Amino acid sequence: MEYNTERTHLNMPEYGRIIQQLVERCKELATKEERNEMAIAIVDFMGQRNPQLRDEENYKHKLWDHLYILASHDLDVDSPYPFPTMEELQEKPKKMDYPKLQGDFKFYGKSILQLIEMAIKLEPGDEKDALIQVIANNMKKSYNVYNKEHVQDEVIFRHLKDLSQNRLDLTVLDSLEKSKIYYATNRNNKNTGRNQQNQNNQNKRRNFQNNKNRN
Incomplete structure (x- = not known):
């Protein structure tokens, strides 16, 4: 053996x-x-x-x-x-470089930094303004999820200004609710919810009629 x-x-x-x-x-x-x-x-x-x-x-x-x-x-x-x-x-593998976020803003994530860089490179105009407002809205959502508390818009504006090194500024807005992006997003969400409710009601009526015909 x-x-x-x-x-x-x-x-x-x-x-x-x-x-x-x-x-x-x-x-x-x-x-x-x-x-x-x-x-x-x-x-x-x-x-x-x-x-x-x-x-x-x-x-x-x-x-x-x-x-x-x-x-x-x-x-x-x-x-x-x-x-x-x-x-x-x-040979030991090289140490990976992890993305670093400024200060205490880790909860915003790397994608926000990438969007900020994209917005900085855009020429002044409606497209740039719209992207900045989208960034601010997403920052607000991320902040509320991470911190489990409501955040004032001026705090988001200040964070956006810090993350962009003063190159993006929304302090001219009183609040995000007054931006076109906010209204467009919420309108789409409401329409989506309304359409879904209508579809559900139609399905219920169809099921009821089918059961009635069988009986």
Whole structure:
């Protein structure tokens, strides 16, 4: 009986013992042509055993890298991709830069900052004014959800001014309720609700009539 402790080390256990043994056999082949042919077959087999890798970008490149790792970085074949070095594999990934929001405004989210930048780049006019008002309305919704309290419009105006570094200013408005965007949004919401209620009433009448006909 052969115990796992007596077998060769599995460099990548997720591929299993069979593929590890195939790689070891490939290394022992006498000619490079034979090794190349078997290496291609092994990579194809690895892809079949791990179909989820096909959803990843450059999955073929990754499979060849894994083949080289399985061979303990000692495999003389012609790879379509450069094999990774030990240094590259041991190198720690670079730390990701997370978006930073100014001050205590994290609850507004990154999308608000992106919209603010878009509004800043627009030329003065109705389109820019409309976008600024949309931003302010969304900021108000985000603030109310995060803080669980009603916020005065002047607070939103001040935050918008701070986030845009004084480049967007709605202080000329008394409130968001006086903006065209607010009225348009609420009118659409009311119409949508009214249409939905009418549809529900029609469905109820239709169901009632159908039940009556059956009886």
